[in-house]
Amino acid sequence: MRLAAMASLPVLPVAWFIALQDHPVWMPIAYLGYLLVVIAIPGTLFWRRLTGGTGWFTADVALGTAFGLAVEALIYPVGRFFDIPLAALVMPALALGVFRAIPRRVVETKPTPWWAMAGVMVAVGVVAAWFVRVGSKLIALNGPAALRPDSDASRNLSLAAELTHHFPPEIPYASGRPLTNHFAAFDHIASAHWISSVELDVLTQRMVPFAFLLLTALGAAAVGMVLTGRAVAAPIAAGLTVMAGDLAAWPWTVNARLYTESPLSLGQLTNPPQAFSTVLLLPLIAVTAMLLRRKPGQTRGQLAALFITAGILITALAAAKASAVPLYAVGLAGAWVYLTVQAGRVNLRALDLGSAAAIAYGFIFMIVLRGRRSAVEFQPAKTFRHLMDGMTELHTTAALAVIAAVVVIGWLMPAAGGLLIRRRLPRDPMVVMLVVSLLSAVIAAGLLWDDGQTQLFFVRTGFIYGVLLATWGLGSLDRRQYYVAAPAMLIGVAAIYWGRYRSEDACTTANCFAQPLGVALVIAAIGVGLLGLLLRANRRTMAVIAVAAALGLTVSPTVESLRTFAKPALTAYESIAPGGIEAGRFIRRNSGPDDVIATNLHCREAGAERCLTGSYWIPGYAERRVLVEGWAYTARVDDSYSTNEQVQGAYWDPERLRLNDEAFTAPTRDVLETLRTKYGVQWLLADERVAEPPEELERLAELRFQYGTVRVYQLYPRPTGSPFPSPTPSCPTQTPTETPGGFPTPTPGGSPTRTPGGFPTTQTPGGSPATQTPGGFPTTQKPGGFPTTQTPPTQTPDPCLTQTPGSPSQTPGFPSPTPTQTPTGFPTQTPGGFPGQTPGGLPTQTPGGFAGQTPGGLPAQTPGGFPSSPGFGSSTPPPGGIF
Numbered sequence: 001m002r003l004a005a006m007a008s009l010p011v012l013p014v015a016w017f018i019a020l021q022d023h024p025v026w027m028p029i030a031y032l033g034y035l036l037v038v039i040a041i042p043g044t045l046f047w048r049r050l051t052g053g054t055g056w057f058t059a060d061v062a063l064g065t066a067f068g069l070a071v072e073a074l075i076y077p078v079g080r081f082f083d084i085p086l087a088a089l090v091m092p093a094l095a096l097g098v099f100r101a102i103p104r105r106v107v108e109t110k111p112t113p114w115w116a117m118a119g120v121m122v123a124v125g126v127v128a129a130w131f132v133r134v135g136s137k138l139i140a141l142n143g144p145a146a147l148r149p150d151s152d153a154s155r156n157l158s159l160a161a162e163l164t165h166h167f168p169p170e171i172p173y174a175s176g177r178p179l180t181n182h183f184a185a186f187d188h189i190a191s192a193h194w195i196s197s198v199e200l201d202v203l204t205q206r207m208v209p210f211a212f213l214l215l216t217a218l219g220a221a222a223v224g225m226v227l228t229g230r231a232v233a234a235p236i237a238a239g240l241t242v243m244a245g246d247l248a249a250w251p252w253t254v255n256a257r258l259y260t261e262s263p264l265s266l267g268q269l270t271n272p273p274q275a276f277s278t279v280l281l282l283p284l285i286a287v288t289a290m291l292l293r294r295k296p297g298q299t300r301g302q303l304a305a306l307f308i309t310a311g312i313l314i315t316a317l318a319a320a321k322a323s324a325v326p327l328y329a330v331g332l333a334g335a336w337v338y339l340t341v342q343a344g345r346v347n348l349r350a351l352d353l354g355s356a357a358a359i360a361y362g363f364i365f366m367i368v369l370r371g372r373r374s375a376v377e378f379q380p381a382k383t384f385r386h387l388m389d390g391m392t393e394l395h396t397t398a399a400l401a402v403i404a405a406v407v408v409i410g411w412l413m414p415a416a417g418g419l420l421i422r423r424r425l426p427r428d429p430m431v432v433m434l435v436v437s438l439l440s441a442v443i444a445a446g447l448l449w450d451d452g453q454t455q456l457f458f459v460r461t462g463f464i465y466g467v468l469l470a471t472w473g474l475g476s477l478d479r480r481q482y483y484v485a486a487p488a489m490l491i492g493v494a495a496i497y498w499g500r501y502r503s504e505d506a507c508t509t510a511n512c513f514a515q516p517l518g519v520a521l522v523i524a525a526i527g528v529g530l531l532g533l534l535l536r537a538n539r540r541t542m543a544v545i546a547v548a549a550a551l552g553l554t555v556s557p558t559v560e561s562l563r564t565f566a567k568p569a570l571t572a573y574e575s576i577a578p579g580g581i582e583a584g585r586f587i588r589r590n591s592g593p594d595d596v597i598a599t600n601l602h603c604r605e606a607g608a609e610r611c612l613t614g615s616y617w618i619p620g621y622a623e624r625r626v627l628v629e630g631w632a633y634t635a636r637v638d639d640s641y642s643t644n645e646q647v648q649g650a651y652w653d654p655e656r657l658r659l660n661d662e663a664f665t666a667p668t669r670d671v672l673e674t675l676r677t678k679y680g681v682q683w684l685l686a687d688e689r690v691a692e693p694p695e696e697l698e699r700l701a702e703l704r705f706q707y708g709t710v711r712v713y714q715l716y717p718r719p720t721g722s723p724f725p726s727p728t729p730s731c732p733t734q735t736p737t738e739t740p741g742g743f744p745t746p747t748p749g750g751s752p753t754r755t756p757g758g759f760p761t762t763q764t765p766g767g768s769p770a771t772q773t774p775g776g777f778p779t780t781q782k783p784g785g786f787p788t789t790q791t792p793p794t795q796t797p798d799p800c801l802t803q804t805p806g807s808p809s810q811t812p813g814f815p816s817p818t819p820t821q822t823p824t825g826f827p828t829q830t831p832g833g834f835p836g837q838t839p840g841g842l843p844t845q846t847p848g849g850f851a852g853q854t855p856g857g858l859p860a861q862t863p864g865g866f867p868s869s870p871g872f873g874s875s876t877p878p879p880g881g882i883f
Helices: 002-007 011-019 026-051 057-081 087-101 114-138 151-165 184-196 200-228 233-243 272-292 300-320 324-343 348-368 382-391 397-420 430-447 454-475 479-502 511-535 539-552 556-564 580-589 617-622 654-665 669-679 695-700
Strands: 596-599 681-687 702-707 710-714
Touching: 011 026, 011 114, 011 200, 026 057, 026 087, 026 184, 026 200, 026 272, 026 300, 057 087, 057 184, 057 200, 057 272, 057 300, 087 184, 114 200, 114 233, 151 184, 151 200, 151 617, 184 200, 184 272, 184 300, 200 233, 200 272, 200 454, 200 617, 233 454, 272 300, 272 324, 272 348, 272 430, 272 454, 300 324, 300 348, 324 348, 324 430, 324 454, 382 397, 382 430, 397 430, 397 454, 397 539, 430 454, 454 539, 479 511, 479 539, 511 539, 580 617, 580 681, 580 702, 580 710, 596 617, 596 654, 596 669, 654 669, 654 681, 669 681
Parallel strands: 596 681
Antiparallel strands: 681 710, 702 710
């Protein structure tokens, strides 16, 4: 049996590589290696030593991996604050120390049956198939569709870039203000970017969401085993996590905002904090069960280790998502009341957990969120009114009542599984906790309102509580009762599909609300009755048939999403400027992490009559802060908003906005110098769709890059008063080369190659690569081929050379093997192959050119460990002055 269980495990890596087959094979290998070595193995060691384990090794691995993510989310910000972005690499050593320091507990080992493991792997296969069919197509990374993403995708990428280079973080697309946002999920993305070298957009939009989906299914399976004490709960929990949803009897109600709130939904993919919070919530529920169930023989040291585990998870969860900790705390309060009443005395364990939740939430609210008031308001039933507005023109009280009833019943439907629960332990408080948390999620979504629909995140968080209740109920059945539950669940699936088939395509009369739901309920009732008569079922068996059929009614929305959401959620216009992605990556290669960009692009749709200031994409691809790009924080996922929704306000610093815009409309030497000295602006990104840059701008700043509708300029210090300035180099404008299809060829990493000592390789005039001495300095070669003596280099690399991985850089004064081109298509070289020269005969090079160095004299490094490209902030203007 153990061999059969192990034989099903290859499904997991096979599903991983199949789902990510569109990317270079090294990327999924690198991120998977990071998850295993830095997260999963240390996290499992932490989990088994601190909690004692669950008894099932497979469950410990799933829960330990999630716990490893929580530890990483707390370690990375500390490391980033002290400029140690690779701090997560300490986790294996830290885990080994904990493993050796804490004695092993004697826990009964329980083997995982092969059929349970195989059932979980079936759910994993469904997740992979869904991701290939739907998830990987929702947000395009390449081609024309990549210019039309939803606003959440661009904002998530920008937040990941900000956490990659800075802590404490600021708002990357409107720099100058602290970021008041839950950012724990972006800590993981940034740490993975540093260690694995996988591009941020691939991590943010592909690999990390897919990993969270898998961990949610595996974690639910593990928690189901902990709650029920039975291995049969594992495939049930994984299957319900993947396939369950809400009750939706009308085909036009299936949308990305209200329905299909399972992990397989658009909301999970476009909101990494929500997906991350679900992953962290599962081990927290498991350790809460270990504490509240009072296992006999627990010592004070063991209790302290359990509370430490819970404290780490609660803190990470509070930093991940605002809706997660309140629901957990309310459920915990219900469990505390139940235990206190049953025992006749105050339950200190639940009280301590509740106090930890309150402290963590208060700390995050006051320190991270800086006491910022939420945009969520108390407006009962407005969620259902909004749904009615999108469904039909019948704005009647009866229609609102029907819609609200069906939606609420659908949200609560998984709790029907709780009717079948058989508690293994007397006075088990976990049932009360799960029920109260689910009820509070539904109440919060019905009473609260936000223009961005953020109140629905309560339901998305509460979904996992409903899944665990249904799992606990179905996992309590006898073996023979599963033969009854399976056909009953199929009856529910058939009933809801028949109701959809009988429904109209659009709702124009009052009957359209009642007819499909009535048909579905009648078919389900008839099927349940006939199955009960056929089996001569007793009361317990009839309850099993009815509950299973009710759970089957919730499968429809998730299955429907496989067809409905198979196309990317694109905007009708190009929210990213043509050439903007290439321009952002050009700035990233040729700037330091503290450089600031100014842009004339503020509107989500350039040149629109009504401006939605929700443009966020520049910091994501440039990985640099933008002075003022967008400041609308409540923009919808699909970029739609109506006249009565306040999705944006006035920018908080009118003077900064005025200077920013004048740089592109009426540039002067004083305006640009103020931007450079006061706000740290060193780059200007102009989008021609907004306005054609004035000719004066090209005289005051140097055009460094032009492609599509984007121009990139660089600012330099005000020229000195010397009439004979020393000649400094000036680079030609660069444009990316094009493939026959017309798309620019991307640069995979944008970083130079390195020698083992960590220095970039250089070339001598003869073209031979330099070697390195033991001291770490490269030795150049004379024309005869003999190396010179060991001396530190006296010349800096030529910043005009845009370096790519695998191609060595060159010494100053020699052109790149492939000449760059001006916008007209002509190379900037003379017939002799040398760069363009000034009247004095000196080659024109860009100012600056000094590689960014650390205090120790070593080149600064990018997330992959490669030396960063030169920074230009301290350069001098070319002969004659830029201004």
